[in-house]
Each structure stands twice: as C-alpha cells, then as structure tokens.
Amino acid sequence: MIAITMLFMVSSTVAAESLTTVSAGTLPPLPGNVAPEELLSIDGRTVALGKGQAWALRADNKAWELLTGKIDATVHGAIAAGGRAYLLEGSAAGTSDRLQPLQLQKNHLKKGSAVPLPLALTSTHATVLGDTLYLSGNDDTGATRLYSRSLAASATSAWQPQPVWPQTGTPSALQAQKGRLYAVVGGSQQNDQLWRWSTEDGWQSMPPLQGKLIDGSMRALG
Amino acid sequence: MLVKTPGGKIQARTFHSITSAWNTLEDAPAIAAPQAITSWGNGLLWASTGAGGSQFQYAQIESSKHLLRWLDWAVIIVYLAAMLGIGAWFYFQEKHGSTSDFFVGGRSIPFWAAGISLYATNTSSISFIAIPAKAFETNWQYMTNNLIAVLGLMFVAIWIVPLLRRLDLMSVFSYLETRFHPTIRMLASGLCIVMQIGSRMSVILFLPALAISTITGIDVVWSILLMGVFTIIYTTMGGMKAVIWTDFVQVFVMFGGAIFAIGFIIQQINGGMPEFLSTAMAENKTQLFDFSFDLTKATVWGFIFLVVFDVVLTFPKDQVLMQRVLSTKSDKEAGRSIWTFAAMMIPGGFVFYGIGTALWVYYKNNPERLNPLLPIDATFPLFIAAELPMGVTGLIIAGIFAAAMSTLSSIINSVSTLASVDFYERLKKNPTPKQSVRFAEWIGVLVGLIAIGIALVMSRYDIHSLFDVSIELAGLLGGGFAGAYTLGMFTRRANWQGVAIGVAGSILITLIFWSMSLVHPYFYLAISILLCIVIGYLASLFFPPPAASLKGLTIYKQDTA
Numbered sequence: 202m203i204a205i206t207m208l209f210m211v212s213s214t215v216a217a218e219s220l221t222t223v224s225a226g227t228l229p230p231l232p233g234n235v236a237p238e239e240l241l242s243i244d245g246r247t248v249a250l251g252k253g254q255a256w257a258l259r260a261d262n263k264a265w266e267l268l269t270g271k272i273d274a275t276v277h278g279a280i281a282a283g284g285r286a287y288l289l290e291g292s293a294a295g296t297s298d299r300l301q302p303l304q305l306q307k308n309h310l311k312k313g314s315a316v317p318l319p320l321a322l323t324s325t326h327a328t329v330l331g332d333t334l335y336l337s338g339n340d341d342t343g344a345t346r347l348y349s350r351s352l353a354a355s356a357t358s359a360w361q362p363q364p365v366w367p368q369t370g371t372p373s374a375l376q377a378q379k380g381r382l383y384a385v386v387g388g389s390q391q392n393d394q395l396w397r398w399s400t401e402d403g404w405q406s407m408p409p410l411q412g413k414l415i416d417g418s419m420r421a422l423g
Numbered sequence: 424m425l426v427k428t429p430g431g432k433i434q435a436r437t438f439h440s441i442t443s444a445w446n447t448l449e450d451a452p453a454i455a456a457p458q459a460i461t462s463w464g465n466g467l468l469w470a471s472t473g474a475g476g477s478q479f480q481y482a483q484i485e486s487s488k489h490l491l492r493w494l495d496w497a498v499i500i501v502y503l504a505a506m507l508g509i510g511a512w513f514y515f516q517e518k519h520g521s522t523s524d525f526f527v528g529g530r531s532i533p534f535w536a537a538g539i540s541l542y543a544t545n546t547s548s549i550s551f552i553a554i555p556a557k558a559f560e561t562n563w564q565y566m567t568n569n570l571i572a573v574l575g576l577m578f579v580a581i582w583i584v585p586l587l588r589r590l591d592l593m594s595v596f597s598y599l600e601t602r603f604h605p606t607i608r609m610l611a612s613g614l615c616i617v618m619q620i621g622s623r624m625s626v627i628l629f630l631p632a633l634a635i636s637t638i639t640g641i642d643v644v645w646s647i648l649l650m651g652v653f654t655i656i657y658t659t660m661g662g663m664k665a666v667i668w669t670d671f672v673q674v675f676v677m678f679g680g681a682i683f684a685i686g687f688i689i690q691q692i693n694g695g696m697p698e699f700l701s702t703a704m705a706e707n708k709t710q711l712f713d714f715s716f717d718l719t720k721a722t723v724w725g726f727i728f729l730v731v732f733d734v735v736l737t738f739p740k741d742q743v744l745m746q747r748v749l750s751t752k753s754d755k756e757a758g759r760s761i762w763t764f765a766a767m768m769i770p771g772g773f774v775f776y777g778i779g780t781a782l783w784v785y786y787k788n789n790p791e792r793l794n795p796l797l798p799i800d801a802t803f804p805l806f807i808a809a810e811l812p813m814g815v816t817g818l819i820i821a822g823i824f825a826a827a828m829s830t831l832s833s834i835i836n837s838v839s840t841l842a843s844v845d846f847y848e849r850l851k852k853n854p855t856p857k858q859s860v861r862f863a864e865w866i867g868v869l870v871g872l873i874a875i876g877i878a879l880v881m882s883r884y885d886i887h888s889l890f891d892v893s894i895e896l897a898g899l900l901g902g903g904f905a906g907a908y909t910l911g912m913f914t915r916r917a918n919w920q921g922v923a924i925g926v927a928g929s930i931l932i933t934l935i936f937w938s939m940s941l942v943h944p945y946f947y948l949a950i951s952i953l954l955c956i957v958i959g960y961l962a963s964l965f966f967p968p969p970a971a972s973l974k975g976l977t978i979y980k981q982d983t984a
Contacts, residue, residue, distance in 0.1 A: 236470070
C-alpha cells in the first residue's frame with residue numbers, strides 16, 4: 202500500500218485524452234446526379250436506390266455501378282440485418298404492405314418472394330433479432346402494432362402479434378442489439394422517447410433523446 | 424444515431440445500452456438534412472441534397488490507443504525482475520536435491536502462504552478482467568458462487584484434505600492407484616496433463632494479452648512472450664517454493680492494483696462514495712441473491728449445484744490446487760490453508776465485483792469516456808489505460824500479468840510434477856531424486872513453450888471454435904475421474920473393476936449426450952460425475968469387495984489411519 206501511495210504521489214494524472222475519434226469523408230455522387238431515395242447494405246456492399254434503379258458502390262469507393270434488376274414499387278424503408286436485406290414496399294400514400302427480400306448476385310439485384318405484412322401499416326420499421334424479424338408500424342386507426350416472424354421457419358411462418366411499448370405516437374425506429382429490442386417513439390412532444398424490450402423486463406422506458414430522431418439513422422454498434 | 428435538437432441542429436449521438444447514457448459526438452462533421460441513411464463501418468453513410476446536387480457523406484467512430492508511458496514500463500519491469508529474483512533466490516538457496524523440495528516445497532510451507540497461493544492460482548487474469556466486466560454488465564448475482572464456494576471449501580477442508588494430506592502424496596492421482604489400480608492413476612494423470620497443456624495454459628496467456636493489446640497497443644505476441652518466458656524461468660528455477668512465494672507477491676500486486684483502482688474510480692465519481700452507493704443500489708447493481716427457481720437465471724440453487732460438482736467433487740483430482748495443500752507441514756495446516764483460501768474469496772469477490780459496479784456508475788456519469796466499439800470485457804482495461812495516473816496503469820497491468828503468471832506457474836509446476844511422479848519415476852527404473860527433478864525442470868520448460876506456442880497460434884488464427892470443443896471434451900472426460908474419487912473416499916464397497924467400468928461408462932454416455940447435443944454443456948461435468956458414481960457403484964457389486972486394507976483411504980472412522 203505504501204508503494205501504491207508513493208506511486209500516486211509521484212505520478213501525474215492522465216490528461217483526458219480522447220478515447221475515440223470521428224473520421225469523416227465523402228463519396229462520389231450517383232451517375233446523372235440522381236438523388237438516392239434509399240441506401241442499404243446488401244451482402245456487404247452499399248447499394249443506393251433511386252428512380253426505380255439501383256447502384257452498388259465499387260470496392261474502392263470511387264464510383265457507383267449500375268445494377269441490373271429494377272425496383273418497380275414504392276419503397277418506404279430498407280432493412281439490412283444479420284446478412285439479410287429487405288425493402289418495405291407499398292402504396293404511394295405511405296402505407297407498407299409487403300417485405301421484399303433482396304440479394305446481390307455480382308451486379309444483379311435479385312428479388313426473392315415478397316412477404317405480405319400482417320396488415321397495411323404506416324411509419325413502418327423492421328429489424329432482425331437472432332432468427333426473428335420484428336415489424337412495427339401504425340394501423341389505419343393510428344394504433345401502434347408490433348409483430349414478429351421467424352426467419353428460420355418455412356415460408357408459411359405466420360406473423361405473431363407482440364406487446365407494444367406503452368406510449369402512443371409514431372414509431373421512428375426499431376433496432377435490435379444483443380438480445381434486446383429498442384424502439385424510438387415520436388409524437389407531438391419536443392423529444393422522442395427511447396424504449397427497450399427484453400425477455401426479463403418487457404418494455405422499459407430509457408432516457409429520452411433530447412430531440413427528434415432522424416429517420417433511418419439508428420444503428421447498433423459494438 | 425442522428426438527432427435533430429430543439430434548436431434545429433443535427434447531432435451524432437450514441438446510447439450505451441448498459442449504462443443507459445447518451446453521449447454527443449462533438450467532433451462529428453456538420454450534417455445537413457439527410458435524405459437516405461445506411462450503416463458505414465462503425466458509423467453512418469447518408470445522402471443529402473446540396474447546392475451542387477446530391478452528396479454522400481460518411482462519418483464513423485475509430486478507437487484510439489493509449490500507449491504506456493515510461494513509469495508504467497518501469498513498474499512492469501520492476502515486477503518482472505522481482506519474480507525472476509524470487510526464482511533465482513530459491514534456485515541458489517535450495518539446490519533441489521530431493522523431489523519433495525521441488526514438488527511440494529519440502530512440505531514446509533506455512534498454511535497462510537499456501538492459502539494465499541491457492542487464491543492466486545484460482546484467480547486467473549481472466550477473472551481479473553471478466554469479473555469486473557460481468558458486474559459492469561449485470562449485478563453481483565454471480566458473486567453468489569464465491570459465497571457458496573466458501574461452504575463447499577469448508578466441506579473439502581474437513582472431509583477431503585486431511586485424508587489426502589495424511590497419505591503424503593505428491594501426485595493426487597497416487598490415491599487412485601492406492602485405492603483402485605495403477606492404470607486408473609496413469610489414465611487420470613495423463614488426461615489431466617493433456618487438459619492443462621492443451622486447453623488451459625494457452626487461454627490464460629492469450630486472453631489478457633488480447634485485452635491489454637486492444638487498449639494499449641502492446642502487441643499480443645509481446646505480452647504472451649513476456650508472461651510465458653518469465654514464468655517458465657522462475658518456475659523451473661525455483662520449484663514449488665518459488666511458485667508459492669511468487670504467488671504471495673502476485674496476490675499483493677493484484678489486490679494492491681485492484682483496491683487502488685476501486686478507490687480511484689469512486690473518487691472520480693462526482694459525489695464520491697454516497698453517489699456510487701445510491702446510483703448502484705437504485706439500479707439493483709449490487710443485487711446478490713436470486714432465490715427463484717428459474718433455470719435460465721443465475722440462481723442460488725444453480726450455484727449450489729455448480730459448487731457441489733465443480734468445487735467439492737472435483738477438488739481431490741485438482742493437482743494444481745491440491746499440490747499447495749500437500750506442501751503444508753501437517754494435515755491440520757493443510758485444512759487451515761483451505762480456510763485461508765475460502766476466507767480470501769469473499770473480500771476478493773467484493774473487490775472485483777465492486778470494480779465493475781464502480782465502473783458502471785463512473786461511465787454512466789461520464790458517457791463520453793466510454794468507447795462504444797470495445798467489447799464489454801475491455802471495460803476495465805480501458806479504464807486502466809485511459810483514466811489512471813501514470814505508473815498506476817503499469818501497476819495494474821503488472822497485476823493482470825501477475826494473475827496470469829500465478830496460475831500459469833502453478834500449472835507448469837503441477838504438470839511437471841505429474842509427468843515426473845506418475846510417469847518418469849514409474850517407467851525409468853530407480854531414478855535418483857536429482858534425475859527426477861532435472862526431468863521435471865525440462866518438462867516445465869517444454870510445457871511452458873508449448874503453451875506459448877498455442878497462445879501465439881490463437882493470436883494469429885481463429886481457432887476458437889476448435890478450442891471450445893477441446894475444452895468441452897476435456898471437461899466431460901475429466902468428470903468420470905472426479906467420480907472415481909467420490910467412490911473411493913465415500914464408499915467402502917467400490918472396487919477397481921467397478922470404478923473402471925464407471926469411468927468408461929460415464930465417458931461413453933456423456934460423449935453420446937455431447938455428440939447429440941442433448942443437454943446444455945453446463946451440465947456435462949455433473950452428468951459425467953453422477954454417471955460414474957452410479958455405474959461405478961453398481962458395477963462394483965458384481966465383483967468382490969476390495970481385498971487390500973482401506974486404512975486411511977476413506978472418510979469412515981474405521982478406516983482412519
């Protein structure tokens with residue numbers, strides 16, 4: 202203990218050096234300066250969707266390559282998790298009614314069989330937790346719904362309704378990480394609310410965001 | 424995630440899922456109204472429309488390394504030199520003319536030193552890093568294991584240790600020969616050697632090296648070589664006495680660093696001890712006991728089950744721990760060494776779990792000091808490298824080295840003892856004590872080098888799944904022999920034929936369970952021990968009772984030596 206005390210006395214305290222840095226950069230625009238409507242990662246490649254077409258970023262990050270295969274529906278969101286990629290597709294009025302699985306085969310965007318949603322939803326978000334896909338959104342009465350669907354089972358697997366966080370409002374995000382689900386719920390309030398679900402505790406409110414979540418920006422790290 | 428503040432500014436923020444704290448990334452670039460967003464490495468890629476059309480921007484978090492400074496290195500070098508000094512001192516003092524000197528310290532070790540050495544051996548660097556991480560992530564429920572283990576160790580001290588100590592063994596597997604058959608001894612000893620070299624030593628070297636490397640940038644290879652080579656030298660030079668007395672010093676280095684760390688963390692918390700206690704207790708971070716009957720949780724009942732099979736019934740065959748007990752002066756001192764070990768487990772538990780909880784409160788109050796990219800196991804090493812004063816960082820890294828080296832030196836000494844006593848002395852006709860000791864020294868060097876080699880391979884290639892399988896297999900193969908001790912000590916009817924059938928049957932059935940994944944790996948050891956006891960006892964009934972005297976070999980009074 203004497204040695205420790207002495208060490209403490211002779212040593213200088215650590216300057217609060219930064220533990221992390223943020224590196225930033227830019228990428229080239231899409232050919233023809235098309236404004237992308239969705240961005241997602243498929244099979245490890247970054248893909249941009251816009252005007253019914255799709256481009257994949259080249260490995261050297263210096264150019265976008267046009268993919269064969271068209272996106273001919275209205276896309277309301279993209280999900281990429283656990284090596285899987287889906288588009289939330291539906292009507293132009295903002296209602297989603299199906300999940301469109303996507304695969305990338307070289308420079309061809311291949312669509313799988315679309316999975317109908319249990320009902321038409323607005324403000325739809327989805328995430329994958331283990332082998333289960335979770336889907337949230339508001340129904341035509343404005344009530345929030347949460348469903349799960351096993352990805353491991355056959356295509357006949359059904360959507361299962363799940364308990365929803367105890368707050369009314371528009372879901373802004375749904376994200377899975379380390380066995381838990383996170384949902385951000387917006388509304389008329391100034392701050393969005395974060396909710397966390399686990400098998401042990403159910404839905405629990407977390408500290409609010411102190412602002413409004415930018416749609417599509419919630420990601421799991423670590 | 425990106426958040427638009429009430430003032431209209433877009434900020435990049437992280438939410439830490441364990442401390443439930445938000446942090447704003449102040450050095451993120453300016454972000455203007457993203458239209459589409461996706462993942463980009465450890466960050467985000469977004470598209471927005473500017474004056475020149477659509478633009479793609481990305482931002483991602485990168486970790487910084489915290490290089491050790493001169494005083495840290497000085498402390499580590501002093502520590503390593505001291506370990507070599509202890510080894511050299513015993514080498515020149517003792518000369519190791521007898522096997523008893525080299526393997527069991529001439530049976531002259533005081534109980535308190537043996538007890539502290541037991542604690543040091545049992546506390547590897549994995550616990551130094553993993554226990555604070557567990558308390559950081561959850562609460563103190565896993566410390567229930569320490570508390571129940573104390574009760575288990577009491578049973579060991581009263582019933583098992585005096586019996587084995589009175590037999591004056593050097594290899595615990597000698598008991599199996601005396602009680603049953605030489606073949607059972609050789610098989611059990613051989614399996615123990617393979618398990619220690621193949622699955623335990625290399626992990627003890629590799630995991631702390633990886634954790635230190637993640638934070639400080641010290642190359643994994645250098646950490647492995649430093650710990651491994653120094654341990655080989657002082658262990659083979661100084662024999663058992665050097666192992667026990669370096670363990671003694673290492674416990675002080677380990678505890679000194681850990682106690683300083685917990686004090687320092689609490690001092691850094693805004694509000695000090697009252698804030699630490701109130702925040703931790705409000706969030707149930709100090710919750711200890713779970714009496715529920717939920718099989719999926721860390722309950723008191725689960726830990727009782729674990730302690731009975733993993734501590735009590737396997738203790739007699741644990742050469743690494745038992746060798747300390749056998750080094751004491753008498754059976755009374757042997758029992759006391761276990762009491763000392765048990766007594767240290769409780770404060771030890773509170774210190775290491777306390778560090779994890781203190782870290783949780785600290786990082787909840789200072790979310791900007793947490794690196795979201797690091798795994799949970801790196802939380803304590805991160806704090807050591809980034810927050811502690813110069814010199815103390817070196818002391819605690821020396822503590823992590825100490826935890827690894829104390830376990831490693833004990834294993835090297837035990838494996839060389841087993842190789843010499845159970846094999847060399849049996850296969851070579853009438854070796855001199857000097858030859859036995861020299862053989863053990865070379866085996867010590869060899870097993871140390873093999874462990875370093877495997878650890879280096881682990882640092883280069885991803886062989887973890889292969890490794891996990893080898894650990895599972897070793898565990899389920901070893902269970903049968905633990906059952907043999909139970910049959911030998913607690914029954915008078917068990918004979919060598921029955922025990923051989925019990926060991927073989929338990930291994931076979933458990934292997935079938937394992938190959939078909941019938942139960943959770945957690946249960947293999949218990950199943951294996953139980954099967955050996957049941958099959959071994961029933962099979963013994965088909966053969967005559969043991970013909971030789973059982974005097975001193977069972978716990979029963981009529982057999983007491």
